[in-house]
Amino acid sequence: MSHRIRARFAAALFAVTALSTPAFAGTLVGTVIDAGGVRGLQGAEVELVELGRRTSAGPDGSFRFADVPSGSYTLRAVYAGADESRTSVSITEDGTTRTDIALSAGDDSLILVIGQQANLGSAISRQRAADGVYSVLTRDAVGQFPDQNVAESLRRLPGVNILNDQGEGRFVSIRGLDPELNSSSLNGVRLPAPESDVRSVALDVISSDLIESIEVKKSLTPDMDGDTIGASIEINTTSAFARKKDLLKLSAEGSYNDLTDHLSPKGAVDFSTKLSDNIGVAGGISYYKRKFATDNMEMDGWDEDDGVVYADTVEYRDYDVERERISASLSFDFKAGESTTLYVRGLYSQFDDQEYRRRLTFEMDEAPSDGSDTTAEFLSDGGEISVQRDLKDRFESQKIRSLTMGGETDAGPWKLVYSASWAKSSERENGSIDPVKFERKFEDAGEFGVRFDYSKPMFTGHTITAGNDLFLDPSEYEFDKAEITTLSDAQDEEYALKADVSRVFALGTGEFTVQGGVKSRWREKFYNGTFEVYDGFDGDSDLTLADVLGKQDYGLALIEPMPGKKSFRKFLSTNRDAFELDPFDTDQMSAESDYSVDEDILAAYLLGRWDSSTVRIIGGVRMERTKNRMTGNVVTLVEEGGEFGGEPVEDDTVFVTPQSFSRSYTDWLPSLTVRYEPVPNLVLRAAGYKNLMRPKLSSLAPRAVIEDNEGEFGNPDLKPYRAWNADLSVEYYFGRNAAVSAGVFYKDVKNYIIEYTVDGGDTGIPYNGQLLDEAKTWINGDTAKIRGFEFSYSQAFDFLPAPFDGLLAQFNYTYTDAKGRVTTDGDLGDLRRVGLPSSAKHTFNAVLGYEKGPISLRVAGAYRSKYLDELNDEADQDRYVASHFQLDLSAKYKVTENVQLFGEWVNVTDEPYFAYQNFGGSRRLLQYEEYSWTAKFGVKATF
Numbered sequence: 001m002s003h004r005i006r007a008r009f010a011a012a013l014f015a016v017t018a019l020s021t022p023a024f025a026g027t028l029v030g031t032v033i034d035a036g037g038v039r040g041l042q043g044a045e046v047e048l049v050e051l052g053r054r055t056s057a058g059p060d061g062s063f064r065f066a067d068v069p070s071g072s073y074t075l076r077a078v079y080a081g082a083d084e085s086r087t088s089v090s091i092t093e094d095g096t097t098r099t100d101i102a103l104s105a106g107d108d109s110l111i112l113v114i115g116q117q118a119n120l121g122s123a124i125s126r127q128r129a130a131d132g133v134y135s136v137l138t139r140d141a142v143g144q145f146p147d148q149n150v151a152e153s154l155r156r157l158p159g160v161n162i163l164n165d166q167g168e169g170r171f172v173s174i175r176g177l178d179p180e181l182n183s184s185s186l187n188g189v190r191l192p193a194p195e196s197d198v199r200s201v202a203l204d205v206i207s208s209d210l211i212e213s214i215e216v217k218k219s220l221t222p223d224m225d226g227d228t229i230g231a232s233i234e235i236n237t238t239s240a241f242a243r244k245k246d247l248l249k250l251s252a253e254g255s256y257n258d259l260t261d262h263l264s265p266k267g268a269v270d271f272s273t274k275l276s277d278n279i280g281v282a283g284g285i286s287y288y289k290r291k292f293a294t295d296n297m298e299m300d301g302w303d304e305d306d307g308v309v310y311a312d313t314v315e316y317r318d319y320d321v322e323r324e325r326i327s328a329s330l331s332f333d334f335k336a337g338e339s340t341t342l343y344v345r346g347l348y349s350q351f352d353d354q355e356y357r358r359r360l361t362f363e364m365d366e367a368p369s370d371g372s373d374t375t376a377e378f379l380s381d382g383g384e385i386s387v388q389r390d391l392k393d394r395f396e397s398q399k400i401r402s403l404t405m406g407g408e409t410d411a412g413p414w415k416l417v418y419s420a421s422w423a424k425s426s427e428r429e430n431g432s433i434d435p436v437k438f439e440r441k442f443e444d445a446g447e448f449g450v451r452f453d454y455s456k457p458m459f460t461g462h463t464i465t466a467g468n469d470l471f472l473d474p475s476e477y478e479f480d481k482a483e484i485t486t487l488s489d490a491q492d493e494e495y496a497l498k499a500d501v502s503r504v505f506a507l508g509t510g511e512f513t514v515q516g517g518v519k520s521r522w523r524e525k526f527y528n529g530t531f532e533v534y535d536g537f538d539g540d541s542d543l544t545l546a547d548v549l550g551k552q553d554y555g556l557a558l559i560e561p562m563p564g565k566k567s568f569r570k571f572l573s574t575n576r577d578a579f580e581l582d583p584f585d586t587d588q589m590s591a592e593s594d595y596s597v598d599e600d601i602l603a604a605y606l607l608g609r610w611d612s613s614t615v616r617i618i619g620g621v622r623m624e625r626t627k628n629r630m631t632g633n634v635v636t637l638v639e640e641g642g643e644f645g646g647e648p649v650e651d652d653t654v655f656v657t658p659q660s661f662s663r664s665y666t667d668w669l670p671s672l673t674v675r676y677e678p679v680p681n682l683v684l685r686a687a688g689y690k691n692l693m694r695p696k697l698s699s700l701a702p703r704a705v706i707e708d709n710e711g712e713f714g715n716p717d718l719k720p721y722r723a724w725n726a727d728l729s730v731e732y733y734f735g736r737n738a739a740v741s742a743g744v745f746y747k748d749v750k751n752y753i754i755e756y757t758v759d760g761g762d763t764g765i766p767y768n769g770q771l772l773d774e775a776k777t778w779i780n781g782d783t784a785k786i787r788g789f790e791f792s793y794s795q796a797f798d799f800l801p802a803p804f805d806g807l808l809a810q811f812n813y814t815y816t817d818a819k820g821r822v823t824t825d826g827d828l829g830d831l832r833r834v835g836l837p838s839s840a841k842h843t844f845n846a847v848l849g850y851e852k853g854p855i856s857l858r859v860a861g862a863y864r865s866k867y868l869d870e871l872n873d874e875a876d877q878d879r880y881v882a883s884h885f886q887l888d889l890s891a892k893y894k895v896t897e898n899v900q901l902f903g904e905w906v907n908v909t910d911e912p913y914f915a916y917q918n919f920g921g922s923r924r925l926l927q928y929e930e931y932s933w934t935a936k937f938g939v940k941a942t943f
Contacts, residue, residue, distance in 0.1 A: 025506065026091045027412060028065040030099040032057045032077055035109035037102070039141045039243045043126035044079040044103070049086075052509040052613040056129035059212075060241040066413040067506035077101045080128070081112055081121035081737035081796065096338070105736065113141035115856060116808060116849045117737060117796050122213075124739045124794060131618055132219035132673050132687050133727045133743060135160075135792075139212060143249045143270045143942070150203040150211060150235065157216055158792045158812035161843050161864045164884075164913060166294050166321055166931070170202040174216065174231040175745065175788055176816030176839040176867070181693050181721070183228040186235045187345045187404050188419060190225065192492030194351075194398040194427040196527040196593070197698040201425070203233075205351045205400055207286035207327040209251070209268040212238045218745070219673065219687040219727045222605040222620035223500060223517060226669040229693045229723050229749065237329045237345060238272055240280025246273040249284075253938030259293040259555070259931065260320070266290075266938070283330035294319040295556045297928045299460060302919045308371030309920035314452060314460060316360045318554035320565065324352040342407035349400045357392040358552070359435075360559040362450060362462070374455040377465065380442040385450065388439045389477055389545055391563040394432040396488075400425045406498075413504040417517075421496045429488035436568050438477035438545040442467060458914050458928050461557065474561035477545035479537050482572070482579065483589070486530040492697075494523040510612030515620075519603045525697045526596035531589040536580030547571060556930075584637075587654035588705070591635050595701030595714070598629040599694065616675040624667050626694065630716050631660040632703030634768055657768075659702050661716040667692050683731040685743070693721040695753055699778040704767070711767055712776040719751040719780050729790075737808075738795035747786035752820050752836075754781045754871060784820035784836055806852030813844040834871055834878070840864040854894035861887050869915060879926055882914040898943060904936040 032044040040061020047054040048065060050073050057063050070093040077085040082103035089099050105111045112118060118140040126136045135157040151169035155162045162169035163179060171179040179200040184191045191201045215234040217224065224232060253266040270284035296319060301312035327349040334342045366383025368376040378385055406419025442448035449466035464471050500517030537543040548571055550564025572579070607620025634657040638649045671689030678684070695718040704713030729743030756779045764771030792812040798805050818839035835841075842865040850857040863885045870879035889905040915927040 025067045025069055026093055027096045028068050028075075028089060028091060028099065029096060030063055030075075030101060031061045032063065032079065032101045032103060033061050033244055034082075034112045034141075035102040035104035036113070037244050038113045039245075040241070041079050041082075041103060041112065041122075041125070042242070043122065043129045044077055044101075045125075045129055046101070047076040047078075047613060049074040049076050049613075051506070053506070053511050054611060054613055059236070059239055064410060066410075066504045067511075069506070075099060075101070077103060079103050079112070079121065080124035080733070080739070081105050081117060083736075115140060115144075116851045116858065117798075119144075120794055120796060120808060120810070121737050124733065124737065126213075126215075127739070127741075128683060128731065128733055130217075131221055131616065131675060132217065133685060133729055133745075134218065135216045137214045139208075141243065141247075143209070143247065144940070150206050150208050150214065152204075153208055154203070154214060154216070154233070155862045156810070156845050156847060156860065158790045158845075159218070159788070159814035159816070159843065160216065160845075161838075161840050161867075162862070163838065165202070166292070166319065166929075168204060170204050171200055172203060172233060173838050173840070174218065174233075175786065175790075175814065176818050176841065176843070177230040177786065177836065178838040179230075180696060181228070181230040182233055183225060184233045184235065185225075186347060186402050186423070187237055188234075188406075188498075189402045189404045189421040189423045190494060190496065190521065191400065191402070192423055192425040192494050192523065192525065194400065194425040194490065194492065196427065196490035196525075197696065199694075199696050201400075202398075203235075205325070205398055206235065206347075206349050207268070207288065207325065209270060209286040210237055210284050210327055210329045210347070212236050212242070219725070220669075220671055220689045220691055221618050221673055222607040222622040222669070222671055223515065225519075225603070226622050226624050226667065226691050227601075227693055227720075229691055229721055229725075229747065237331060237347060238270075238282040238284075239331060239343070240272050240274055240282040240333050241335075241341075243272045243282075247271060248943040249940065250942075251938060251940040253936055255290060256935045257290075257292040257931075258933050259295070260291050262291045264288070264290045264292075266936075278335040280333040281331065282333075283328070285326070285328040287326050289322070289324045291322045292931070292934070293321070293553070295554055295930050297460060297556055297925070299925050299927075302917065302924045303367070304920055305367035308368055308376055309454070309922075309924070310368050310371065310376035310452070311460075311924070312364045314362045314462065316554065316557050316559045318358045318552060318559065318562075320356045320553070322354045326350050336407075339411055340407060340409045342405075344403075344405045346403045347401070351398040352395070353398070354395045355392065356565040357394075357435075358550075358554075358559070358562045358565070359388075359390050359392075360557075360562070361388040361390070362386075363388070369449075375451055375453055377449065377451040379466070380448040381445040385442045385448055386439060387442070387448075387471065387477075388437055388480070389559075389562060390435040390437040391548075391565070391568055392433065392435040393565065393569055394429065394434050394485075396427055396429045396432070398425070398427045415502045415504075417498075417500040419496075419498045421498075422494070424491065424493040426492070427488075427490045429485045432485040432488070433569060433572070434483055434485055436482040436563070437480040438563070439480040440470070440477045442470075454925075457916070457923050458912065458925060459556070460925055472561065474545040474549050477561075479543040480535070481582075482534045482568075484532040484534070484572075486532055488527075488529050490525075490527045492523070492525040494521055496521045510610060510615075513609040513611070514607075515609065516606045517604070519601075521599075521601040521603075523599040523601075524596070525599075527593055527698070529590060529593045531586060533582045533585035533589060534579040535582040535585070537575075537578055538580055539575060539578040543571075584652045584654060587656075588635060588637060591633050591654065591656045592703065592705045595630070595632040595698065595703050597631075597697040597700055598627075599697060600627045601625065614677050616673075618671075618673040620671065622669040622671070624669065624692075625664065626667070626720075627662070627664040628700065628716075629660070629662050630700055630702050631658065632701045632714060633658055634702075634704045634706065634713075637705070637707040659768075661702055663716070665720075667720075667722070681733040683733070685727065685729045685731070687725070687727040689725050691723055691725065693723075695720060695778070699753065706767070706770075706772070709770075709772055710774045711765075711772045713767070715778045718753060718778055721749055721751055721753065723747050723749040735795065735799065737798065740793045741791070743790045745786070745788050745790070747784075749784040749786065749820075752781040752784045753778055757873065782821040784818065786816065786818040786836070786839075788814060788816040788818075790814045803852060806850050806855075808849045808851065810847040810849075811844070813842070816841055816843075835868045837868050837871060840867040856892040856894075858890045859887070860890075861885065876919045877917060879915055879917055882916065884911055884913070885909070886911050898941055900940045900942075902938055902940065906934040906936065907931065908933055
């Protein structure tokens, strides 16, 4: 948008402000609640029929019309699942009239706020009232969320795909896009990422026991942060004013995982109360300790020799994990008079992860001696075969803390919204062993042989054909190396200030709002790592695997002998002085990953909004100014006899050179959103907007490792992703609690970021005064196009005869065609068109529920098709993750009005994780994991 156009647009908006307030005007305020008086109905649509003015109820059910001419009017209220309400109101001049509206569903008003139908009705109502393309999940008035993990809950929404870690949903992909292209916020506070190398936040860190709602906003308006291309995920905790009655909920749960044969505990407390008419407090605490296992198999180095396809590395991995999560939230709300509401909201979540990984690895340095279409046999006669047995004993702790305070003031037609916030995320390790390795190398003729069977795509078996006694003898495996994490400290912290002001003008058959605001964010992310690498043991005797032996609990293959989970840590603590430090590897590991990046953002926007009974138009522009300050280390590894800075080096040496960069850039982000309701219950939406996504801070970091004239480094010159977007949708709301919608979307993305390896060729690649033969870094790709279609259907069948009137169903499907052009093979002129990473072409979710009397049942299925996980130079080296379908069952039974028993069966079909590459005419296994099923059961009491 040019400066001239922006100036004209601003002049047009401010010209409207010259319109005078109608004479003899007053203000109408009120609250929409359920007839049982339990809670406010957010998303209820409220209309002054004669004036054609419409608004939607806020989180506490409140609504407001300013500049209403004195007279008598009809006030209409609509909410999914409820009967329509029409009330007569009289407005007096220069005064405030209050009218509260109670909605009910026939004789049973509680159906609006409790149970599966309450969740469905709330989601439909808030989607209908939204400005743009929008999906929502809510919990009911007694604090029940559809799922017990935030990421798992989001799986139920249109276009949402969950990327699992150890069988549990963690990262959220929306419309088939990389999770890195989403933004996440909590109570309006942008959440930083605990991990050192990502922007995306793993949403299983936050317990769903504390969450009131999750909103997924797929299209943007100027008042929203502009840095999201997938969607903006907005998580909200409870406000005491949202409930009209006090709440105390207690829950206790046991969780059983089939692989571990272990029962894990979980408990939660949730409360909300008003200390007076003007002061409320709400909060909760949740504790969960989960013990589970993963059986894993990984392969690498697929190649072909004399018609035999084989992998040169085969790993069998046994994971045993214990995750402990504690989350707590606290919120204070205060009504400072008739026009001002203030709040303070805080959250603390800690996620501790103790992981033991024991691994058997085969590494072959030559092609197989023999083989067939489905087998490959390796003999030590033809080349060295290394067999390694190692252990990872890692404990890490992630923390997310946020605090926000703010409020809003309504003064006649003016509204002021303001907030200040702080959020900090961290991930810390101290003392992890990652890993300790014991190795036996077989090099002599006839000493060892192994045959691998590839006949099953998701499983590779092995058979020892020679040297089995040596293979199984733990004393044959000598200590090779131990890497100890003295400290791994990643921190991501952000402060923000925000203020918005708006002015409403009544204009006959609708109202026009002028709104503007500013927001400033200050973010710092850094990583500091200190490691010790030991490559020798000078004790009274040699250290072998026999000194730290344990037993396997792995189901895919025989991998004994194995280290014990805790044996090596005990041995290390009593024999630390006998281990020999490798100074070269220690210095390298301790310097190569350190970095610090500051990201300061100043944003301002201006928008105009027209609302009538049939049309809503929101147009405007947002400006975001970004400044970066980046520091990192150039780590140069020089072997004995080499040179550094023109001087000879006598010993293997690590040279560390700090470097720093600064930069700034400005983005103008226009948008236009139209919501049109030509006939009652039919809603059409259209949105066009520009947005961006800034690079991962770790990719910007100017850190580099240079060895043997090859380099790997970050890129402080990376440009942000920039995209033009279009959304079109149609929604039809039929029945009391039913909706069907369909839409298309399009995104044209520039500067897509990929990891890239450049071949220096004859001229070399200049970096810091030297020419490199090869360099691996992050670069901006060419273009990416994302096209797609979404369909969603939800309905409660309360019109059916008993007992079928308790049925409800939800179904959604999304098709995404996400393609990008990237350069490959070190030739900047060679373009390859590929699917974007983490982009699943097909996703669908289906839920069939039944709720009547004390019984509540649900069957939920989630499917996503395969997606590209990693892009490589050649198509047959690309990594794909296979399609996934998960089935979950749940049941609840209300023993009394206050006590409910529940049970869940998660991953009923024992769906595994399978990653592969298309090589040699078949899918070749890269990673396989199985988790088995988990059963959960417990009791909830509400008072």
